[in-house]
Amino acid sequence: MLHAEGVVKRFGRLEVLKGVSLEVKPREVVCVIGPSGSGKTTFIRCINHLEKIDAGRIEVNGHLIGYRERNGKLVEDTERNIARQRAEIGMVFQRFNLFPHKTALENVIEAPTHVRGVTKDQAARQGKALLERVGLADKFDTYPGKLSGGQQQRVAIARALAMNPALMLFDEPTSALDPEVIGEVLDVMKSLAIDMGTTMIVVTHEMGFAREAADRMVMMDDGRIIEEAPPAQFFDSPREERTKQFLSKIL
Amino acid sequence: MLAAVDWHILWQRIFHPDHVFVLALWRTIYISVCAQALGVLLGLIGALMRMSRFFPLRLLSGAYVLIFRGTPLIVQIFFVYFGANLLFGFTLIPRTVDFGLFQMDGAAFAGIVALGLNEGAYMREIIRAGIDAVDRGQMEAAKSLGMPYPMAMRRIVLPQATRFIIPPLGNEFNSMMKNSSLIFFIGVTELFGDAEIRYSTSFKPVEYFLAVAFWYLVLTTVWSLIQAQIERKLAVSERGDELSFRERVAAAWLPAAMRIRGTP
Numbered sequence: 001m002l003h004a005e006g007v008v009k010r011f012g013r014l015e016v017l018k019g020v021s022l023e024v025k026p027r028e029v030v031c032v033i034g035p036s037g038s039g040k041t042t043f044i045r046c047i048n049h050l051e052k053i054d055a056g057r058i059e060v061n062g063h064l065i066g067y068r069e070r071n072g073k074l075v076e077d078t079e080r081n082i083a084r085q086r087a088e089i090g091m092v093f094q095r096f097n098l099f100p101h102k103t104a105l106e107n108v109i110e111a112p113t114h115v116r117g118v119t120k121d122q123a124a125r126q127g128k129a130l131l132e133r134v135g136l137a138d139k140f141d142t143y144p145g146k147l148s149g150g151q152q153q154r155v156a157i158a159r160a161l162a163m164n165p166a167l168m169l170f171d172e173p174t175s176a177l178d179p180e181v182i183g184e185v186l187d188v189m190k191s192l193a194i195d196m197g198t199t200m201i202v203v204t205h206e207m208g209f210a211r212e213a214a215d216r217m218v219m220m221d222d223g224r225i226i227e228e229a230p231p232a233q234f235f236d237s238p239r240e241e242r243t244k245q246f247l248s249k250i251l
Numbered sequence: 252m253l254a255a256v257d258w259h260i261l262w263q264r265i266f267h268p269d270h271v272f273v274l275a276l277w278r279t280i281y282i283s284v285c286a287q288a289l290g291v292l293l294g295l296i297g298a299l300m301r302m303s304r305f306f307p308l309r310l311l312s313g314a315y316v317l318i319f320r321g322t323p324l325i326v327q328i329f330f331v332y333f334g335a336n337l338l339f340g341f342t343l344i345p346r347t348v349d350f351g352l353f354q355m356d357g358a359a360f361a362g363i364v365a366l367g368l369n370e371g372a373y374m375r376e377i378i379r380a381g382i383d384a385v386d387r388g389q390m391e392a393a394k395s396l397g398m399p400y401p402m403a404m405r406r407i408v409l410p411q412a413t414r415f416i417i418p419p420l421g422n423e424f425n426s427m428m429k430n431s432s433l434i435f436f437i438g439v440t441e442l443f444g445d446a447e448i449r450y451s452t453s454f455k456p457v458e459y460f461l462a463v464a465f466w467y468l469v470l471t472t473v474w475s476l477i478q479a480q481i482e483r484k485l486a487v488s489e490r491g492d493e494l495s496f497r498e499r500v501a502a503a504w505l506p507a508a509m510r511i512r513g514t515p
Contacts, residue, residue: 050391079399087397097392101410111396114406156392163396 001026001167001199002047006056009042016042018223019056024167027197031210031231034220035246040203041094043220044169047201048089049082060089061166087115090160090168094176096152098144104131104155105140108162116163123162130158134188150181154188161192168192170202182206189213205250211235219243257458264462275445276466282363282441283428289367290427291420294374299404301379312375319372325433327369332361332437362434370427377419381412414485421478428470442466 002024009017016039024030032040045051047058049066057074058065065085067074077085099107108127112118118126131140134154144152153173160168170189174182186209192198193213204210210217210231217234219227219242227240235251238244264272300312319327335343348360385408393403432443440448446463450456 048395050394083394083397083399086395089395091392091395093388093392093395095388097386097388099389099392099407099411110406111398114402115397159396 001028001061002201003059004043004047004056005058007043007046007053007058008055009039009046009051010054016223017046017053020220020223020225021056022218022225024199024201026199028215029193029198029200029202029213030216030218031214032201032203032218032220033205033210033246033250038220039223040220041171044091044171044201044203047167047169048086048091050091052076060085083115087111087163088166090163090165092153092156092160092168092170092173094172096144096149096156096176098152098156098159100144103141103143104136104147104158107144107155108159111159112162127158127162130161131155133191134158135184148181149177150184153177153185157185157188157192166199168198168200170200170204172203172205174204174206207235207251219246221246255457256461257455260453260455260458261462264459265465272445275440275442278359278439279428279431279442279470282359282366282434282439283424283431285363286366286370286431287424287427289363290370290374290423291378293367293371294376294378297371297375298378298382301375302382316372316375319369324365324369324430325436328362328365328434328437331365331368332358356439358434358438361437362431362439366427366431366434369430370423373423374420377423378412378416381414381416382408384415385411417485418478418482421474421481425471425474425478428474429467432467 002022004020004022007017007020008015018039020039020043022030022043032044034040042051046053047060047065052066057067063085064074066077066082068077068081076082098104099110102110105124105127108130109118109120109123112123112126113120128137128140131137134157136151136154136158139147139151139155144155147155157173173189174185177185186206189200189202190209190213193200202210202214214231217227217229217231218225219234219238219240221242227234227238227243229239234243235247238247268276297312297315300308303309303312332344335341344357344361344364346357348355348357389407389411390403393407394400398406431441435441435444435447438444443463446459450459453459
């Protein structure tokens with residue numbers, strides 16, 4: 001599903017990713033943790049090419065993301081091709097990024113109707129089903145400004161799912177939420193992971209969610225992946241000293 | 252001093268405008284509206300070019316703003332109408348411009364083009380600032396859903412930028428109405444031109460210029476009422492009432508439009 005190999009990303013002189021490699025299989029749920037500045041958010045932003053990469057390669061479903069191979073060298077792909085690749089990858093942002101000038105349902109059907117060319121009726125039917133699935137059956141016509149953070153993030157999840165993505169990326173989806181609404185978002189994510197079998201990469205510090213839903217934990221530090229393990233092993237007997245320190249701080 | 256003013260003329264000009272005057276007033280209005288529309292269009296194109304990844308487009312946009320913001324409007328008006336003829340010996344804008352459905356005075360057309368070109372340079376900055384004011388996450392969210400850049404710009408970013416663009420746009424239009432008086436210079440008898448012609452035959456500058464100042468004041472006052480109305484409606488919409496963007500813009504215009512037409 002995802003094949004990332006030696007991904008390097010620099011912002012000016014600062015090297016944020018120093019060669020990150022990760023394999024994710026279909027239906028697998030991977031949780032990425034690590035201290036701030038470790039490059040975890042940058043890494044998942046590279047997966048749908050919101051950030052260019054300086055070295056390495058990223059493939060989703062066997063397709064090289066953001067670049068084309070020409071004479072053995074990688075050159076950036078066209079806007080249209082990159083857009084087509086991004087349509088297969090859903091992303092949920094820390095700050096929701098709902099379109100404030102559109103209702104919840106309009107947010108959800110925007111991409112299916114305009115990117116995929118699905119008819120408005122059909123998109124609305126699917127959109128309503130998705131909003132019902134995330135528990136917002138009574139909010140179809142509500143604007144984001146009138147929704148709580150938790151509700152907004154659930155709309156954002158429905159919006160990403162509306163494109164039937166092969167892979168879902170979550171960038172700290174609960175970090176900007178009030179504590180009392182974090183649970184409702186995590187419940188939706190759990191049901192995606194466990195009931196629907198969605199392939200997910202989740203950057204999160206919600207260890208309860210990770211333990212329950214993740215197939216694998218990935219620890220990042222200083223632009224590198226330093227440890228990968230199934231949750232039980234990862235939490236109960238981490239191998240790396242750095243991981244132990246980090247876990248002792250957040251648990 | 253005041254005894255020198257012929258109050259009768261002033262009174263006539265304000266309360267009993269003749270049809271020549273009404274035609275001049277109409278010219279000022281339609282020339283300002285057309286030039287402003289052209290300016291918004293050029294400003295939008297310029298703003299998008301300014302953000303392009305392609306360097307020559309950015310350069311062109313920069314040069315455009317440099318020239319049209321950096322030279323006097325009256326010089327620009329002169330060169331748009333007479334420049335091609337005087338420099339290269341061919342007529343760019345004829346005496347009468349034929350649009351098929353209707354004809355237009357060449358000087359008025361040149362005036363619209365010159366005012367629009369000048370306005371575009373200012374609008375480019377306003378529109379660019381408006382686009383910059385939209386949260387970057389909006390473009391990222393649109394892209395992450397598979398929208399190509401032009402679609403994301405048109406459907407997601409620009410509608411939100413409108414909110415930031417409309418208040419300064421209103422001020423620009425206020426200036427436009429007054430600046431349009433400069434095209435009297437190329438022979439368009441608009442509001443100011445009408446006053447100028449009458450003063451030159453009657454040698455009563457004070458009366459005619461006071462009267463014309465009054466009429467510009469009427470135009471700008473009416474416009475500021477409309478503008479206040481629009482801004483109030485847009486501010487309400489920011490608080491998140493349950494109206495679509497299009498409905499809100501319509502609602503913002505409707506009461507003002509009805510007031511002009513005189514219907515309750």
